[in-house]
Amino acid sequence: MTGNAGGRLSRYGLRFVALLYLAALLLAPIGVALVKTFDEGIGEVITQVTKPDAVHALKLSLITVIIAVPLNTIFGIAAAHVVVRTNFRFKWAVNALIDMPFAVSPVVIGLALILVYGTGGWFGADLASMGIQVIFSTPGIVMAVVFVSLPFVAREVIPVMQEIGTDQETAAETLGAGPWQTFRSITLPAIRWGVTYGIVLTTARALGEFGAVTVVSGNISGETQTLPLYVSKQFETFNSVGAYSASLILAILALGTLLTMNLLRRKED
Amino acid sequence: MEAGLTKGLVVTYLSLIVLIPLAAIAAKAFSDGPGHFWDAVSQPQSVAALKLTVICSLVVVLINAVMGTLIAWVLVRDEFPGKGIVNSVIDLPFALPTIVASLTLLTLYGNDSPIGIHAAYTKYAVIIALLFVTLPFVVRAVQPLLLSLDRDMESAAESLGAGKLRIFTRIIFPNLLPGIAAGVALAFARALGEFGALVLISGNVPYKTEAASVFIRGQIESDNVVGAAAVSVVLLVISMVMLAFVNLVQKWGLRHDR
Numbered sequence: 001m002t003g004n005a006g007g008r009l010s011r012y013g014l015r016f017v018a019l020l021y022l023a024a025l026l027l028a029p030i031g032v033a034l035v036k037t038f039d040e041g042i043g044e045v046i047t048q049v050t051k052p053d054a055v056h057a058l059k060l061s062l063i064t065v066i067i068a069v070p071l072n073t074i075f076g077i078a079a080a081h082v083v084v085r086t087n088f089r090f091k092w093a094v095n096a097l098i099d100m101p102f103a104v105s106p107v108v109i110g111l112a113l114i115l116v117y118g119t120g121g122w123f124g125a126d127l128a129s130m131g132i133q134v135i136f137s138t139p140g141i142v143m144a145v146v147f148v149s150l151p152f153v154a155r156e157v158i159p160v161m162q163e164i165g166t167d168q169e170t171a172a173e174t175l176g177a178g179p180w181q182t183f184r185s186i187t188l189p190a191i192r193w194g195v196t197y198g199i200v201l202t203t204a205r206a207l208g209e210f211g212a213v214t215v216v217s218g219n220i221s222g223e224t225q226t227l228p229l230y231v232s233k234q235f236e237t238f239n240s241v242g243a244y245s246a247s248l249i250l251a252i253l254a255l256g257t258l259l260t261m262n263l264l265r266r267k268e269d
Numbered sequence: 270m271e272a273g274l275t276k277g278l279v280v281t282y283l284s285l286i287v288l289i290p291l292a293a294i295a296a297k298a299f300s301d302g303p304g305h306f307w308d309a310v311s312q313p314q315s316v317a318a319l320k321l322t323v324i325c326s327l328v329v330v331l332i333n334a335v336m337g338t339l340i341a342w343v344l345v346r347d348e349f350p351g352k353g354i355v356n357s358v359i360d361l362p363f364a365l366p367t368i369v370a371s372l373t374l375l376t377l378y379g380n381d382s383p384i385g386i387h388a389a390y391t392k393y394a395v396i397i398a399l400l401f402v403t404l405p406f407v408v409r410a411v412q413p414l415l416l417s418l419d420r421d422m423e424s425a426a427e428s429l430g431a432g433k434l435r436i437f438t439r440i441i442f443p444n445l446l447p448g449i450a451a452g453v454a455l456a457f458a459r460a461l462g463e464f465g466a467l468v469l470i471s472g473n474v475p476y477k478t479e480a481a482s483v484f485i486r487g488q489i490e491s492d493n494v495v496g497a498a499a500v501s502v503v504l505l506v507i508s509m510v511m512l513a514f515v516n517l518v519q520k521w522g523l524r525h526d527r
Contacts, residue, residue: 010433011347018343019355021336025401026361032383033373079279086272096512097283100291102455103508105462107482108501111489112290115297115498122293147286201363208366211464211482215489228368228465235372235469247369254364261364262357 030251037244048245053222057230058249063138064226065206068145072202076153077195081187083154084161101150109147110215113140136218141226144212149205153198160194161187197264204257208250294505297498309499317476318484319503325392325480326460329399330453337407338449344408345415362404367465370401375470390472395480398466403459407452414448447518454515458508 037045048054083095101109116122117134127134134140168190172182188195210228217224221233227250234242299306309315344356362370374397376382379389388394418441426436464482471478479487481504488497 007433014339015343015347015349018336018340022340022355022358025397025404026358029373029377029401030361033376036376075279075282078275079283082276082279086276088276094280094283097287099512100287103458103462103505103512104291105464105482105485105501105504105508107464107485107489108294108462108504109290111485111494111497111501112294114489115293115494116290122289143286147290150286204364208369208465210366210368210468211486214464215486228366231366231368231372232468243372247366247372250366250369254361254366254369257364258357258360261360 033244033247034251037241037248040241044241045245045248048239048242049249051242053225054227054230054242054246056222057225057227057246060138060141060225061207061227064142064145065203067142068149068206069199069202071146072150073153073195073199075150076155076198076202077157077191079154080157080161080191083158085166098151098154101148106144106148106209106211107215109212110144113143113147113212113216117143135216136220136224138224140216141213141224144216145206145209148209148212149202152201152205153195156194156198156201157191160191164190193264193267197261200257200260200264204254207253291505294498294501297495298502301495305495306499306502309493309496310503312496314475314479315484315496315500318479318481319500321392321395321477321479322461322481322504323507325395325399326457328396329403329460330457332396332400333403333407333456334449334453337404337452338411338445341408341411341415345412359405359408362402367402367463368468370466371398371469374398374401374466379470389470390474390478392478394470394472395467395478398470399460399463402463402466403456406456406459407449410448410452410455411445414445418444447521450518451515454511454518458511461504461508461511 079094079098083091083098104112114121114135116124117127117140118124119128119135121135124135132139134143164187168186169182172186173179177185208228209226210232213226214229214232217226217229219225219229219233221230225233227246231243231246231250234240234246298309310319340359344352344359374394375389377384378386378394378397380387388397422440423436426440431439462482463480464486467473467480467483471480471483473479473483473487475484481500485497485500485504488494488500
């Protein structure tokens with residue numbers, strides 16, 4: 001950097017604009033909301049987050065994450081393998097479908113699932129006759145969350161798989177390793193940071209999903225209400241302390257996600 | 270892995286979760302014929318919601334293109350204490366649930382605003398909420414390009430007498446363009462469909478602050494599923510065009526590299 005006054009001025013100017021923008025958009029709102037959360041003291045926050053409906057909502061959110069994240073992790077790795085390592089006619093379609101959830105509004109995703117799996121939907125009657133209720137029930141919530149968070153692992157793993165190439169995998173196979181053994185001892189260690197980063201992003205999205213879950217869940221307190229839905233319900237029923245307190249739990253979980261993301265990014269470099 | 274089996278599982282999973290449900294939307298939208306589809310899309314409230322969504326999304330990606338590039342520039346070329354923390358904070362909108370984002374923005378920019386800015390229930394609220402959720406896209410797309418930019422080109426241009434502005438417009442900007450375009454397209458697709466960040470702060474006033482996603486939700490609740498599906502199809506088509514554009518830009522960027 002040249003030390004002239006004009007250069008320094010423009011450098012400080014850009015830095016100031018960037019930091020001001022981030023402060024106004026991210027830090028100030030979060031800071032003010034945090035202060036507001038504790039308006040009535042920490043005791044009230046604890047009372048709010050230990051209410052049965054809040055605890056139930058947190059539990060349902062965690063159950064959803066525990067089912068959806070492993071499913072999308074296995075799918076993501078398999079999909080990356082198919083996209084990178086095989087060649088077939090409709091590969092472009094598979095590739096495009098993996099990206100679709102990023103292009104579809106969560107509300108549209110919810111509607112789409114109702115049209116297929118709801119009463120009167122394409123598979124609704126058949127599922128009902130088997131005694132399976134998807135919409136307005138936990139399976140529907142899980143499906144909605146699986147849909148919105150589907151691309152993350154695949155999108156993180158695909159570039160890594162492209163980069164590592166096939167030399168080592170071919171060598172292992174030549175030495176007599178089966179496909180599963182090759183995958184476990186060669187491919188998996190190479191893609192592990194990509195997979196982990198994808199899992200973190202999937203978890204964050206799964207935990208926070210609101211639009212798609214609102215549409216499919218019915219939003220019944222103590223039954224089909226995840227923690228983000230609980231937040232909006234508390235706000236609508238004028239229990240703003242309850243809304244802020246439940247948000248605090250979600251924000252703490254988000255902070256954990258953020259820290260993990262940064263740790264992993266440093267590992268990748 | 271067994272190639273055929275893996276491919277079968279991947280295709281089945283994609284079909285059950287993504288393809289069949291999206292096909293159902295299209296089928297529902299046209300279930301009463303194309304005339305009815307057009308009626309649903311062209312009724313004033315749908316048009317107002319779609320217009321608001323597209324205009325706000327365009328404003329948002331324009332701001333993102335400028336501010337995202339500027340932030341990426343500061344994070345790569347500037348040095349200051351706390352830069353690492355600022356860099357980490359960029360990902361916050363991806364980590365924070367959108368309903369929490371909506372609530373925090375409402376606290377600062379809503380009717381009880383401690384700084385006296387009352388943006389809630391206006392178009393500005395829609396724009397602020399969309400800016401929040403789309404912040405990382407352009408920054409994260411431009412950052413790696415800036416890092417890998419060859420500084421020798423800039424020094425060469427400088428020694429040949431080019432000014433700072435000229436260096437930026439002739440050398441730096443063309444190299445960042447594929448990243449800016451990709452980030453903008455992803456941000457636009459996200460902004461078009463956003464729901465959670467809007468619900469608390471936009472007020473959802475029909476014809477004024479009701480975004481397309483909020484309108485669709487309202488139609489589902491009032492049992493006008495065909496109308497909801499019709500507007501969904503319009504949103505889907507716009508987003509798919511955007512994603513196709515990202516792919517083209519990335520392919521163009523790769524060719525450009527060689």
